[in-house]
Amino acid sequence: MENLIITRKQIEQAITYPEIIQAMEEAFYNYSQGKSVVPPVGNLNLEKAGGEVHIKSGFIKDDDYYVVKIASHFKGNRERGIPPGNGVMLLFCQNTGKLVAILHDEGYLTDLRTAAAGALVARVLAPQKINSIGIVGTGRQAFLQLALLKEVTDCRDVIVFGRSKERVKEFGARCELKGFTIHPSTSLKQLAASCNLIVTTTSADRPLIMAEDVREGTHITGVGADSPGKQELDPALFKRASVVAVDSRSQCFQFGDTAHALQRGMISEDDVVEIGDILADASLGRRSEGDITIADLTGVAVQDMAAARLVYHKVIKGACIA
Amino acid sequence: MENLIITRKQIEQAITYPEIIQAMEEAFYNYSQGKSVVPPVGNLNLEKAGGEVHIKSGFIKDDDYYVVKIASHFKGNRERGIPPGNGVMLLFCQNTGKLVAILHDEGYLTDLRTAAAGALVARVLAPQKINSIGIVGTGRQAFLQLALLKEVTDCRDVIVFGRSKERVKEFGARCELKGFTIHPSTSLKQLAASCNLIVTTTSADRPLIMAEDVREGTHITGVGADSPGKQELDPALFKRASVVAVDSRSQCFQFGDTAHALQRGMISEDDVVEIGDILADASLGRRSEGDITIADLTGVAVQDMAAARLVYHKVIKGACIA
Numbered sequence: 275m276e277n278l279i280i281t282r283k284q285i286e287q288a289i290t291y292p293e294i295i296q297a298m299e300e301a302f303y304n305y306s307q308g309k310s311v312v313p314p315v316g317n318l319n320l321e322k323a324g325g326e327v328h329i330k331s332g333f334i335k336d337d338d339y340y341v342v343k344i345a346s347h348f349k350g351n352r353e354r355g356i357p358p359g360n361g362v363m364l365l366f367c368q369n370t371g372k373l374v375a376i377l378h379d380e381g382y383l384t385d386l387r388t389a390a391a392g393a394l395v396a397r398v399l400a401p402q403k404i405n406s407i408g409i410v411g412t413g414r415q416a417f418l419q420l421a422l423l424k425e426v427t428d429c430r431d432v433i434v435f436g437r438s439k440e441r442v443k444e445f446g447a448r449c450e451l452k453g454f455t456i457h458p459s460t461s462l463k464q465l466a467a468s469c470n471l472i473v474t475t476t477s478a479d480r481p482l483i484m485a486e487d488v489r490e491g492t493h494i495t496g497v498g499a500d501s502p503g504k505q506e507l508d509p510a511l512f513k514r515a516s517v518v519a520v521d522s523r524s525q526c527f528q529f530g531d532t533a534h535a536l537q538r539g540m541i542s543e544d545d546v547v548e549i550g551d552i553l554a555d556a557s558l559g560r561r562s563e564g565d566i567t568i569a570d571l572t573g574v575a576v577q578d579m580a581a582a583r584l585v586y587h588k589v590i591k592g593a594c595i596a
Numbered sequence: 597m598e599n600l601i602i603t604r605k606q607i608e609q610a611i612t613y614p615e616i617i618q619a620m621e622e623a624f625y626n627y628s629q630g631k632s633v634v635p636p637v638g639n640l641n642l643e644k645a646g647g648e649v650h651i652k653s654g655f656i657k658d659d660d661y662y663v664v665k666i667a668s669h670f671k672g673n674r675e676r677g678i679p680p681g682n683g684v685m686l687l688f689c690q691n692t693g694k695l696v697a698i699l700h701d702e703g704y705l706t707d708l709r710t711a712a713a714g715a716l717v718a719r720v721l722a723p724q725k726i727n728s729i730g731i732v733g734t735g736r737q738a739f740l741q742l743a744l745l746k747e748v749t750d751c752r753d754v755i756v757f758g759r760s761k762e763r764v765k766e767f768g769a770r771c772e773l774k775g776f777t778i779h780p781s782t783s784l785k786q787l788a789a790s791c792n793l794i795v796t797t798t799s800a801d802r803p804l805i806m807a808e809d810v811r812e813g814t815h816i817t818g819v820g821a822d823s824p825g826k827q828e829l830d831p832a833l834f835k836r837a838s839v840v841a842v843d844s845r846s847q848c849f850q851f852g853d854t855a856h857a858l859q860r861g862m863i864s865e866d867d868v869v870e871i872g873d874i875l876a877d878a879s880l881g882r883r884s885e886g887d888i889t890i891a892d893l894t895g896v897a898v899q900d901m902a903a904a905r906l907v908y909h910k911v912i913k914g915a916c917i918a
Contacts, residue, residue: 278700279600311640313640316635316636316651317635320655320690320691322691323690323692325690327688329638329653329664333642340649342666346693347693348691348692348693350691350692351693356692356694360693360695362686362695364666364684366668368642368647369642369645369647370647370670370673370678371642371649371668371673371683372682378600378695
């Protein structure tokens with residue numbers, strides 16, 4: 275019983291991309307059906323070091339576990355040569371409170387479940403025929419989004435935008451190894467005009483994708499605006515969209531690109547639908563190939579729960595015996 | 597780096613009672629001096645199993661760590677033959693977010709730091725000459741309170757009150773092994789009339805110690821009322837008290853025995869002083885042997901931080917190198 279820790283390496287080896295996408299599908303469905311309990315996110319601000327810590331917790335009512343996740347982002351880490359993101363997930367038994375497993379994922383599961391949510395919403399909302407994928411950002415999340423999109427689309431043609439030429443080049447090289455054809459772009463306008471599936475993965479605090487640049491029949495997924503102040507999408511784009519899908523209505527009313535669009539009066543709360551509701555009723559999603567659709571992902575604890583239980587079952591190869 | 601876990605056994609062996617009392621003294625001092633950051637407590641209610649989970653987090657500003665503690669209480673566990681309390685504390689580096697250690701204390705540190713706080717307030721507030729200690733409750737916390745009081749008083753004469761004769765007997769036997777003389781009592785009135793140091797350690801939701809029963813010159817520590825709804829002390833007792841000390845003013849204004857006394861108008865917020873402030877200025881404490889003093893302990897994250905860093909330094913025998 276001493277050996278509770280599951281390492282990042284074990285996690286990376288244990289779960290496949292289709293499995294994590296499937297887990298996100300169940301997570302969003304359960305969440306929107308009211309089958310989960312997800313208390314407010316806890317925050318610690320380590321001002322001295324510019325660190326941000328999020329504590330997310332929750333459970334699915336008829337599941338065996340509850341999960342507590344502590345994820346951090348210390349921007350100064352890059353200068354130290356270590357990744358800015360870090361984290362650990364704890365899995366406890368819902369009947370006894372016993373600690374079942376410690377997933378020392380170092381932030382990997384948060385990255386992976388975010389990318390898997392991106393793939394899921396692309397499968398659910400993107401047009402059938404994707405001619406070119408637009409990726410904004412060149413970080414770890416940008417790479418994972420592409421890696422998981424491979425599971426849901428045949429398109430291998432990618433236009434990428436990033437502020438650093440060097441990082442765009444490195445990113446392109448990594449993606450070409452994965453079988454993508456990469457076209458760097460220095461213009462977000464051109465990227466938007468050329469792609470009908472766009473994913474934004476930056477930490478921007480102002481709009482990058484403008485309403486007038488997006489063509490009919492495009493799906494846009496925003497994953498960067500995951501806390502107050504952040505923004506990637508033009509609020510006016512929400513007015514053009516036929517579907518505004520979010521992971522959590524209550525959370526996206528508070529922050530994320532959806533909150534900005536609401537504040538600007540571009541849409542009303544009634545225009546916003548949860549991904550889990552679209553999964554339960556496809557008529558709430560895209561209705562024609564000409565629709566513009568948006569998915570605003572801010573990250574909910576139910577995704578962490580689903581990721582943690584998937585890892586546990588795959589690594590331990592059994593159910594919770596507590 | 598894989599071996600991050602410090603087990604309960606290691607923790608029990610590593611720290612002495614004087615050390616944990618000293619750690620609590622520093623913790624309360626830092627807290628009241630505004631040197632710590634302690635966000636609101638997170639709660640998960642596992643209704644199905646009658647489980648309660650508290651998530652406490654925080655840090656001392658000029659320290660190396662931040663701490664997240666997950667502690668649970670599942671009342672159904674007793675029937676399963678396992679302890680109701682459980683928990684784990686995580687120690688992270690304040691500069692990088694790196695996970696430094698996992699203290700798998702199974703709730704032991706929460707119990708220990710609570711008892712150490714009881715000993716500390718007895719040292720600070722109790723009258724010089726204690727003739728008899730009154731203990732209300734016969735659980736693990738009751739035992740630990742006595743065990744730690746041994747460090748701060750020479751009195752070995754104890755009157756104990758518990759609802760189950762059997763449990764009183766077991767408790768008495770354990771305490772006599774520790775050098776105490778135990779007198780069971782079936783009357784709280786008699787206990788209050790006979791003792792000038794009283795500690796209540798129950799999960800009661802109505803007053804056990806009545807104002808009119810307490811004699812002049814008594815100190816009372818309440819540790820049971822640690823969440824909304826719980827209560828152990830007669831609100832009128834607060835009116836008689838010369839000192840109403842709490843671990844955290846903001847927390848005790850919300851719940852605990854102090855909150856009940858405030859709601860009933862027996863005292864005002866200005867009558868409530870933090871233990872950390874008494875440590876900084878002894879004139880805020882007991883002024884004469886005839887004073888009645890109260891300490892209301894609800895438990896604050898800064899105690900968990902202090903306990904966690906003490907364990908880490910004792911077990912790893914070095915500072916945080918992250």
